[in-house]
Amino acid sequence: EAQVTQNPRYLITVTGKKLTVTCSQNMNHEYMSWYRQDPGLGLRQIYYSMNVEVTDKGDVPEGYKVSRKEKRNFPLILESPSPNQTSLYFCASSLLYGELFFGEGSRLTVL
Amino acid sequence: QKEVEQNSGPLSVPEGAIASLNCTYSDRGSQSFFWYRQYSGKSPELIMFIYSNGDKEDGRFTAQLNKASQYVSLLIRDSQPSDSATYLCAVNIPNTGNQFYFGTGTSLTVIP
Numbered sequence: 001e002a003q004v005t006q007n008p009r010y011l012i013t014v015t016g017k018k019l020t021v022t023c024s025q026n027m028n029h030e031y032m033s034w035y036r037q038d039p040g041l042g043l044r045q046i047y048y049s050m051n052v053e054v055t056d057k058g059d060v061p062e063g064y065k066v067s068r069k070e071k072r073n074f075p076l077i078l079e080s081p082s083p084n085q086t087s088l089y090f091c092a093s094s095l096l097y098g099e100l101f102f103g104e105g106s107r108l109t110v111l
Numbered sequence: 112q113k114e115v116e117q118n119s120g121p122l123s124v125p126e127g128a129i130a131s132l133n134c135t136y137s138d139r140g141s142q143s144f145f146w147y148r149q150y151s152g153k154s155p156e157l158i159m160f161i162y163s164n165g166d167k168e169d170g171r172f173t174a175q176l177n178k179a180s181q182y183v184s185l186l187i188r189d190s191q192p193s194d195s196a197t198y199l200c201a202v203n204i205p206n207t208g209n210q211f212y213f214g215t216g217t218s219l220t221v222i223p
Contacts, residue, residue, distance in 0.1 A: 031209050042215035043155075043199065050208060090154055096209050099145060100201070102154040 002027045006091050006103035013081055014111050021076045021106050023091030029101075031094045032074040036060065036087040037105075043090070049074055050096070081110040114138075117200050117214035125222050130187040132217050134200030137181065143203040144176055144183045148196045149216065155199055159185060190221045 004025045013019055025032065033048040035058075045058030049068040063085055065077040074093075078085060091103040114137040124130045132146075143162050147155035159174040161167045161183065167174045173186040183202075187194055197216040204210050 033211070035213075040215065043213040045210070048208070048210070056208065088152075092211075094209070094211075097143060097203060097205055099157050099160055100155075100211055102156070105152075105154050107152075 002101070004091055004093055004101050004103035006089075006106050008106060009104060010107050012109045012111065015082055016080050019078050019081060019108075021078075021089060021091075021108070023074045023076065023103060024072050025074075025091075025093040025101070026072065027093060027095075027101065028071065029093035030071070030096050032068065033058070033092050033100070034064070034066065034074070034076045035090045035092065036085075037090060038087050046076065046089075078108075081108075083110050086110045115200055115202055115212050115214040117198075117217050119215055120218040121220055122217055123220045123222055124190050126190060126192060128190050128221075130190045130194065130219055130221070132185040132187075132198050132200075132219065134183045134185075134214055135181055136183070136200075136202045136212075138202070138204055138212075139178075139181065140204050140206050141181075141202040142205050144174070145201040145203070145211075146172075146174060146183075146185045147199040147201060148194075149199055150196045158198070187219075190219075192221045192223050195220050 034046040035043045047066040049055045089106045092100040146158045149155045161174040175184045200214040
């Protein structure tokens with residue numbers, strides 16, 4: 001089954017404790033992206049990647065890191081999480097210029 | 112800023128009626144246009160995509176694109192309570208590196 005898989009789906013952590021949200025797709029898509037979704041603000045892009053070893057900042061990259069060492073994986077790293085990073089996070093992938101496929105989302109709470 | 116604007120709603124329609132959702136975009140380099148449906152707490156799922164001016168129909172859904180007016184819409188015919196969700200408009204702009212830009216969504220409620 002074609003899918004984008006994110007883990008963990010739910011996470012509660014404390015300020016400053018590094019965490020990684022994994023994202024993996026099995027559709028051989030070149031493009032992968034991370035979004036955060038907050039009430040009233042819609043989907044905002046954090047980082048995106050056009051292909052392996054190619055990443056670039058989206059609209060809200062501060063406090064986040066990514067890497068793209070393999071085509072299928074695009075982890076999101078929060079080196080020192082803060083409460084303002086409490087949000088619902090989505091990973092997505094697509095063929096270039098095609099539709100975006102979304103993962104199921106990861107709900108993160110930073111205390 | 113590549114703006115995509117949607118009326119946030121809420122939009123309420125009776126069951127069986129036509130729901131009309133609208134979206135405008137600012138960048139004339141926008142090439143592909145997508146409508147996603149999102150239930151509360153769930154991930155967005157694709158409803159329709161459209162690339163060319165005019166109408167595109169898929170079952171009860173019709174997407175309409177007018178590039179001259181920078182306007183894209185989604186019509187839902189014979190609306191059902193299960194259509195109650197937030198609808199996200201998205202545009203893809205190739206010359207920004209395959210970037211997708213989303214509106215904030217329109218909340219639709221179909222009243223039985």
